[in-house]
Amino acid sequence: SQKIEQNSEALNIQEGKTATLTCNYTNYSPAYLQWYRQDPGRGPVFLLLIRENEKEKRKERLKVTFDTTLKQSLFHITASQPADSATYLCALPPPGSGGYNKLIFGAGTRLAVHP
Amino acid sequence: DAGVIQSPRHEVTEMGQEVTLRCKPISGHDYLFWYRQTMMRGLELLIYFNNNVPIDDSGMPEDRFSAKMPNASFSTLKIQPSEPRDSAVYFCASSLARTGEDEQFFGPGTRLTVL
Numbered sequence: 001s002q003k004i005e006q007n008s009e010a011l012n013i014q015e016g017k018t019a020t021l022t023c024n025y026t027n028y029s030p031a032y033l034q035w036y037r038q039d040p041g042r043g044p045v046f047l048l049l050i051r052e053n054e055k056e057k058r059k060e061r062l063k064v065t066f067d068t069t070l071k072q073s074l075f076h077i078t079a080s081q082p083a084d085s086a087t088y089l090c091a092l093p094p095p096g097s098g099g100y101n102k103l104i105f106g107a108g109t110r111l112a113v114h115p
Numbered sequence: 116d117a118g119v120i121q122s123p124r125h126e127v128t129e130m131g132q133e134v135t136l137r138c139k140p141i142s143g144h145d146y147l148f149w150y151r152q153t154m155m156r157g158l159e160l161l162i163y164f165n166n167n168v169p170i171d172d173s174g175m176p177e178d179r180f181s182a183k184m185p186n187a188s189f190s191t192l193k194i195q196p197s198e199p200r201d202s203a204v205y206f207c208a209s210s211l212a213r214t215g216e217d218e219q220f221f222g223p224g225t226r227l228t229v230l
Contacts, residue, residue: 032216043206043221101146101210101217107157
């Protein structure tokens with residue numbers, strides 16, 4: 001079955017540094033991968049989508065890479081700010097779900113940016 | 116649009132009681148998803164609908180759980196009878212059906228506590 005792995009331990013970094021979060025998956029190659037942000041007491045919020053034929057996608061201070069050989073996506077936040085502190089989840093479609101928007105989510109990595 | 120609306124935001128009940136969670140998706144969205152989030156298991160998909168029709172309920176834990184979508188603007192998730200292990204945050208999400216890889220919009224969640 002499909003398995004998604006994200007760092008379970010919190011990532012603590014200093015303001016201004018680049019945060020890098022990892023999402024590894026096994027057993028198949030998804031057509032795309034999404035990243036979401038979740039703040040305490042709130043639902044996840046969509047950030048970025050990257051497709052299998054795209055190596056990199058950028059949005060403001062965010063950058064996502066997708067390495068289908070390594071079966072890994074990296075999520076970068078440059079010039080991090082305390083307001084970036086949240087849990088970040090990766091999500092991808094399970095096998096056989098084409099056209100139905102179904103996603104399975106990783107457990108998420110909590111990011112804490114310290115002033 | 117007000118986004119995905121869920122009610123109640125918090126529910127405390129006793130074991131054996133019936134619990135009904137409600138969701139109003141974003142107007143015009145074709146998909147509706149019910150998730151459950153716990154520390155141990157993360158964000159799990161329970162069931163999802165396309166144009167009010169249940170597509171996949173393989174994530175529903177057992178027969179005590181049922182979900183309905185009588186029209187495009189309303190869905191319910193019912194637990195009868197409830198058990199302490201059902202305590203979790205339940206999220207409803209909706210999305211369009213444009214590309215098959217559309218982002219999901221989450222509601223604020225219902226925090227359920229079963230005593």
